[in-house]
Amino acid sequence: MRNLILIMGDQLSPNISSLKDADPERDHILMVEVMEEATYAKHHKKKIAFIFSAMRHFAEELRETGFTVRYVKLDAPKNTGSFNGELGRAIKDLSPEKIIVTEPSEYRVLSDVLTWEDRYSVPIDVREDTRFIANKDEFANWAAGRKALRMEYFYREMRRKTNLLIEDGKPVGGKWNYDSENRKPADNDMFMPSPLSFEPDEITRNVLSLVDKQFSDHFGDLDDFWFGATRQDAEKALNHFIETALENFGAYQDAMLIGQKYLYHSVLSLYLNVGLLDPIDICRRAQEAYYEGKAPLNSVEGFIRQIIGWREYIRGIYWLKMPDYEKSNFFDATRALPNFYWTGATDMRCMAEAIGQTKSDAYAHHIQRLMVTGNFALLIGANPHEIHEWYLAVYADAFEWVEMPNTIGMSQFADGGLLGSKPYISSGNYIAKMSNYCGSCKYNVKEKTGENACPFNALYWHFLDRNSDKLRSNPRLGPVYRTWDRMSDEKRKDYIKSANKFLNQL
Numbered sequence: 001m002r003n004l005i006l007i008m009g010d011q012l013s014p015n016i017s018s019l020k021d022a023d024p025e026r027d028h029i030l031m032v033e034v035m036e037e038a039t040y041a042k043h044h045k046k047k048i049a050f051i052f053s054a055m056r057h058f059a060e061e062l063r064e065t066g067f068t069v070r071y072v073k074l075d076a077p078k079n080t081g082s083f084n085g086e087l088g089r090a091i092k093d094l095s096p097e098k099i100i101v102t103e104p105s106e107y108r109v110l111s112d113v114l115t116w117e118d119r120y121s122v123p124i125d126v127r128e129d130t131r132f133i134a135n136k137d138e139f140a141n142w143a144a145g146r147k148a149l150r151m152e153y154f155y156r157e158m159r160r161k162t163n164l165l166i167e168d169g170k171p172v173g174g175k176w177n178y179d180s181e182n183r184k185p186a187d188n189d190m191f192m193p194s195p196l197s198f199e200p201d202e203i204t205r206n207v208l209s210l211v212d213k214q215f216s217d218h219f220g221d222l223d224d225f226w227f228g229a230t231r232q233d234a235e236k237a238l239n240h241f242i243e244t245a246l247e248n249f250g251a252y253q254d255a256m257l258i259g260q261k262y263l264y265h266s267v268l269s270l271y272l273n274v275g276l277l278d279p280i281d282i283c284r285r286a287q288e289a290y291y292e293g294k295a296p297l298n299s300v301e302g303f304i305r306q307i308i309g310w311r312e313y314i315r316g317i318y319w320l321k322m323p324d325y326e327k328s329n330f331f332d333a334t335r336a337l338p339n340f341y342w343t344g345a346t347d348m349r350c351m352a353e354a355i356g357q358t359k360s361d362a363y364a365h366h367i368q369r370l371m372v373t374g375n376f377a378l379l380i381g382a383n384p385h386e387i388h389e390w391y392l393a394v395y396a397d398a399f400e401w402v403e404m405p406n407t408i409g410m411s412q413f414a415d416g417g418l419l420g421s422k423p424y425i426s427s428g429n430y431i432a433k434m435s436n437y438c439g440s441c442k443y444n445v446k447e448k449t450g451e452n453a454c455p456f457n458a459l460y461w462h463f464l465d466r467n468s469d470k471l472r473s474n475p476r477l478g479p480v481y482r483t484w485d486r487m488s489d490e491k492r493k494d495y496i497k498s499a500n501k502f503l504n505q506l
């Protein structure tokens with residue numbers, strides 16, 4: 001045997017760089033289910049089941065193309081429980097000439113991989129992950145010398161680079177961004193599609209019983225597992241999204257409705273992040289739907305922007321700023337995350353809905369993550385590291401490279417404004433406008449202070465007041481601080497008292 005090719009749980013793409021010149025006659029592939037990866041964050045049970053099942057299916061796919069795959073299941077008797085241990089064992093058993101691996105997506109694992117050559121005295125070829133549109137150097141070059149790293153400008157570069165929605169060198173329709181058309185609240189009686197669900201096959205059923213046994217103390221429900229686990233499943237899910245939901249994706253992107261977990265969102269991030277779908281393919285499919293008249297420009301542009309704009313930009317920030325980024329805590333926030341983040345047991349209807357579906361399906365859409373659970377954590381001054389660990393554990397699509405900048409930067413403003421120009425905070429008003437949650441909440445969103453008032457209302461002003469020295473000079477918050485300053489002393493005191501009372505009982 002010449003080469004040993006290690007494929008990790010989020011590298012399940014046949015075009016992954018580690019397989020580029022692989023020879024099934026000569027090389028061996030190593031895939032391992034290891035406790036270390038399943039527990040470095042206490043991942044949701046459905047997330048672990050999804051990843052293990054997708055890994056096992058991918059191993060089958062490789063075997064069908066003639067490869068020899070050494071696949072170590074979690075409960076294999078000699079499983080050492082870590083990438084390190086399993087690689088060491090495979091090197092001993094197979095004596096490869098070289099190890100090949102595509103660079104891991106997380107800083108933590110990459111740092112470890114870079115020690116392997118010395119540790120095992122076998123040459124290691126760490127290859128670039130070419131499944132992204134911009135590589136790390138390209139992003140670093142774009143960022144160099146810029147005062148502010150705004151996604152919008154980076155996104156335009158990516159549009160030009162991919163030629164998506166570009167005609168004669170110009171953006172289709174004359175504008176780069178149609179977000180101004182994308183702020184509609186949803187109506188309860190609208191037709192709501194659901195993402196395609198899949199019956200577990202035998203491989204998935206075996207994984208489900210393994211996860212049930214081994215991870216019973218992890219967060220989340222395992223029953224009613226409905227995720228796909230193969231490339232074919234993921235492609236079907238993509239087709240289904242394009243046919244049933246893309247049309248309204250843009251208009252209702254920020255909407256929230258009781259009992260409607262997905263609205264017009266794609267629920268494709270989990271497939272994309274493990275490599276079952278390719279970002280450019282997805283965007284080309286969406287573009288095609290626009291040219292075929294199946295979906296309007298505001299939806300298609302909005303969807304493409306999330307993938308070639310936000311997703312790529314977020315990854316760029318991660319690699320530009322790690323490892324220090326993880327420790328960011330601009331507001332010096334120290335409060336422990338309330339226990340109801342793990343149970344959903346709270347009288348706040350918006351929080352109960354977002355956390356409840358997170359628990360049942362390892363999914364919440366962007367506005368629930370940003371403007372409900374994220375907003376609340378920021379307003380109460382929760383420790384950003386703790387909230388980062390929560391997001392990393394609870395979502396099926398959560399991998400540190402994409403989760404961390406979204407949490408530390410976008411949601412918690414813990415990086416002091418590197419990623420966003422102002423904190424994403426709101427009182428209950430925004431949630432009332434974009435959802436129907438407030439109508440069946442114990443709290444009254446119209447009341448500003450007191451026992452029955454929506455907690456977001458007083459917490460909003462408490463946050464602004466206690467962080468005044470850090471935020472007052474932010475030009476985008478000028479009008480908000482002017483409103484605060486114009487209030488009577490009595491009203492301001494009332495807000496602070498109400499918020500303190502709520503915070504004390506958390």
Ligand code: FAD
Pocket residue numbers: 264265266267268269270272273303306307310311312314364365366367369370374391392395397398399402403404406407410411
């Ligand atoms: P859609 O709304 O259908 O969007 C289409 C695709 O665009 C997504 O599948 C995703 O690949 C991409 N996308 C959209 N927004 C973003 C974004 N801000 N960053 C990166 N990609 C984006 N996304 C993850 O993939 N993994 C995470 O761990 C993750 N953690 C988040 C934590 C917080 C606090 C916040 C505010 C956002 C987080 N996001 C994360 C981004 C976003 O919320 C999810 O990508 C999205 O909700 C996934 O659902 P969807 O596939 O239905 O997305």
Ligand code: DLZ
Pocket residue numbers: 007008009010011032033034035037038039043047048051104105106107109110
């Ligand atoms: C998330 C995850 C989990 C739960 N389990 C495994 C595993 O057992 N084996 C594996 O190869 N990958 C797993 N993953 C994904 C890895 O955490 C991910 O590939 C690395 O963090 C990338 O740096």
Ligand code: SF4
Pocket residue numbers: 347348349350351427428429431432437438439441442443444445454455456
């Ligand atoms: Fe959430 Fe406040 Fe509305 Fe209740 S009233 S659902 S707490 S925003």
